[in-house]
Each structure stands twice: as structure tokens, then as C-alpha cells.
Amino acid sequence: MREDELVAAIRRITGDGPGVVVGIGDDAAVLEPGSGEQVVTTDLLVQEVHFGTNVSARDLGMKAVAVNVSDIAAMGASPRWATLGLVIDPTADASWVVELVGGVKDACDEYALSLVGGDLSRGRSLTVSMTVGGEVAPGRAVLRSGARPGDRILVTGELGAAAGGLILEQRADASLLGSDWARELLRAQLRPVARVAEGLALAGGGATAMMDISDGLLLDLSRLCSASGVGARLDVDSVPVAGALLEFAGAAGVDALELALSGGEDYELLAAVPPGQAPVLAATFTERFGTGLLDIGEFVVGEGLCDAGGNALEPRGWDHLA
């Protein structure tokens, strides 16, 4: 496989979307001027760290887009473009790369952004490094640092399913597969969904701080608290544990609540919202987006996390360097 031939094949798949003056194939991509502030994020997916050896190229391509778009969504911004740095292992062939780019393209279409450039190399372990850029109206990006004591802690969707899917995959126990809940857990792991419309609604509805939950609720909530200089009292009983995970817990004895609290890769949004606005947002959220929005506690004066009874909660979760 020659590099130039492969780049030409990739260009045929991806095309150039709206706002793209020059896409893949030149020294750099050229994009029309944006209408607001630029937002930009980079996320890595590394084999044996973020995914196993049996992942499909298409799933991997889609996931790389979703995890980056999730970071854009967490700013209350809209994604516009992506670049792809792809290190392929010596056994990968051109069709595998084209299939991965096909997954990237599918996900870019879903979230309305364009793949505009990138780089390819051989290497010892498969690595996907994606950068996604987006836009937000000036001064309207929702940071991690704006939560105030009294703000409610809101979370979209359900938690723990992706971590459950990872355990299910690692156990490789055929008797656990085949059910609807097993499929749902594996899907949560392989095909996360970025909450772009939900992020825009939370930003527009007055969120004072926001982030996506990628490394576990407790760890990410503790990061938001540190950035904002506040503490959090979490109503652990209100944390939305994924239904499929509860079924897995019943069948195989995993601790569903623990996975919902500290499992990674949920890509749900965690937001601080003033107490007056929180019920207004939550009331119509499921109807508007098909995704729940739950109140799981309150930001408080101080630092660190505690439960409703005041007992300290350890900020446990996923550390990519541990």
C-alpha cells in the first residue's frame, strides 16, 4: 500500500463538507472564517489502553469522533471539523484503514462536521489521535470553573453501561451474551453517543459549569469541583444507574452502583445549574432529546465530595497514566 494511493482513497470517501475551502490532500486544510470563538480538543484512543485487539475498524473510527465531539458538547459548543492522526500496526492493510475512515465519516455526518485532514504512519501499536474544532458564541462557552454553592448537580442519561460492557467483553463468557441487556452494554462501550444538542440546551438553560463524564462520575465531579473551588454533596441514591447494567449485576454479580459512580467512558454531561433553572430544564428534557436529565445533588461551600449523609466519597475513576 502506498501512502499517496491510500490518501486518494480516503479523499474519495470523505469529500469536502460545508465551510471547507480546502480539505484532505494539501499541506493543511483551509476553513471558512467562523462566526464565533473557536473551540478545539484532542483525544487519543490507544490499543490495549482504550480498546482491545478485537475492535472493528468502523466502531473505532466512530468512537474517535464521538469522544472528541463529547468534549465540544461539554463546552456548549457545536462541532465543525476534525483531523485524524492514525498510527497503524504492521498487519493493517489499506481496506482496514478505509473502513476506519468510513466510521469516522459516518460519525462526522451524524454530528455535522467534516474530516479535513490528518496524517498516517506505521507504528507498533494502533493509535487514533483525533482533533475536533467547533464554534461557540463569544463569551458563551461553559467552563468547568463556574459552579457556585447552591447550584444543582445535573447529569444526562444513565451511567455505568460502558464500564459494564468492558467487563462483559473481558469476561468472554458466552452464557452472558445474546440478551438485549448484553447487547446494550457492548454497544455503550463500542458506540458512545456525544450529547451535542443536550449540551447546547444546558448552556442555553443557564448551566454555570459543565464537563463530560469520561473517567467516572466521582473523579470527573471532583475535577469540576476543584476547577470551581466548591465541594459537592452527591445524592448517591439518585445516580442514574443504566438499566442494562442492573440486569448484568443480577446475572453476574457485578456492582452496578460502583460502575455507575466510577466506571469510565459514559460520555454523559455533568452540569452545574442554578436551583431555579434545574427543574425547568429537567421537566422537558426527555421529551426534547430522548435522554433523561437528573438532579443528583448540590454544589456546596468547601471542597471534596460527600454523600447525602455527609460521609466523604473518594474521587475514584479512570487514570490514563496509572
Next chain:
Amino acid sequence: MREDELVAAIRRITGDGPGVVVGIGDDAAVLEPGSGEQVVTTDLLVQEVHFGTNVSARDLGMKAVAVNVSDIAAMGASPRWATLGLVIDPTADASWVVELVGGVKDACDEYALSLVGGDLSRGRSLTVSMTVGGEVAPGRAVLRSGARPGDRILVTGELGAAAGGLILEQRADASLLGSDWARELLRAQLRPVARVAEGLALAGGGATAMMDISDGLLLDLSRLCSASGVGARLDVDSVPVAGALLEFAGAAGVDALELALSGGEDYELLAAVPPGQAPVLAATFTERFGTGLLDIGEFVVGEGLCDAGGNALEPRGWDHLA
């Protein structure tokens, strides 16, 4: 080493430059609106493919910035921001990462851009994936596709030194080291310089097409010809062979001209310039930038490369997948 502690250490080094609303540490960076079209590029540096095991962290960080900025320069654009995706091998410690980020920061300062975000992960082989964004006045980006028959082929600086440095490093022959020319070759390999001011001058001086020479003059010139739908007649005797490389050739029998024609990683600019403007640009170039600008041939009707005598030249160079 904990991920959050390392990110905090990186934030202390990098700070936030002009135009950066939110830098490292949130879900995504936020940048002030640009004044023109956005330009964006991604380049990978992978251990055992792009560099050896004995590279210093600081050199690697500086090189990652330079090779990306070179792509921005080749559009006639100015760099503004960078993100860093860094996969570190299991033996790397926090001080190594901080040293690499120090190199990134040094190079960002040199080229007046800001490191605004990124991601870190463990992995089996050290990989640096950098994305750099820049700006160019609307409609003024210089693409690979604009060369016309009759345009002159211009090249900045001298060629082949980086490829010579790689060979020198691989030979590990102590008797060849220690001289000025050896230091110059190694430096060309480890510390390439991106031609930002030169790119702006070529764009302003009427260049119809431009790219940087990263994979060898012949291969990259053939790519520019393909994109423009033209051929090229190269005056091989005019190709600027690096002086240090000629000394290496004298001492160790390497083929200096061949390395200047097909060696990679020069990061000089290759431009098509109308015949009337070419001498005007070249006349004052060295004085303005301390870098030569040489006329090495002509774009012609047709396709492919030939020498001054009309003999076909094979577009040989560096393929990252071969």
C-alpha cells in the same frame, strides 16, 4: 505519576498566550475569533519510524511543533495554536513528559503560537501527534494545485542535510562526529526550522503553488505537479545541496546529490512562481531572511518529472507506509 498532577505541571509551563480564552485543563480550549480563514494540519512523529530511541525529549517536542508549523507556512499562513496528543511508553516518567512539553513550549514561543490543549496516554510506543491551527486572509492560501506551465520552480535553503544527519546517526561511527559539518547535519535532523516568514513572502510575492519538502524533493515535486496537472523540468545541477552534506560525502562516500533529491525532512519550501516575479523574489531573499531562494527549473505542459536534458526522473522519496 497521576494524570491530573501531570496536567497541572504542564499548565504551569505553558500558560495561556494571546488570543487564548481558555487553555489547557478544560474539556476543550476556547480561542478568540480569527481574522481570516482557518488553516489546520496534523502530523505524527512515531518512535522507530520518525525518530530513534535516543532522541531527547526537548528535541522531540521542538520538532513536533516545527514539522506542523512548516505545513502552515507552506500555505502562506501564520500559526496560532497547537494541541498535543502524547502517547508515552511505560518507562517514561513525569520529568520526561515535562521536558518534552518544555520543548513544545520553546518552539511555540519561537513561532508565536500557543499550546492550548491535548491528551496523554500510556502505550507501547512513544508517539507525538500534534495539530496546529493558523490563519490566512480569505482566498489567499497558496495550494499545491495552482502551478502553471512556465512558472519557475523555486526552493528555499539547502537540501539533504536532515537525511545526511539520519545516516550519520545510524552509522554510529565516532570518527565521523565532532566536526562542524557533523554537528550541522545532526542539528538539521533533530531541530528542523519551519519557514514561516519565507512562506508569507512567497505568498505575497505571487507564488501560484507551494508545499513543504518533507518526503524528498522529487517525490514532493511530483505531488505538486499531480495536484496542478503539470509536469516539471528540473535543473538537477541547480539543486542546492547542503554544504555540510558535501563534506560528509567527501569523508564517508555518501551520495550527496541523491540525498538532496530524495532524502526526507528538509522542511524547506517548494514554490511555483511566475517567471517575471521569480528573480525579484530571489534577489533580496537571502538578505531578508538569511535563507537562500534558488530557481531549480520550470513547470511544463504534461506530467511527471524530467531533467534539463529531458530524461525522466523517478519521483523517489520517503513513504510512511512502505
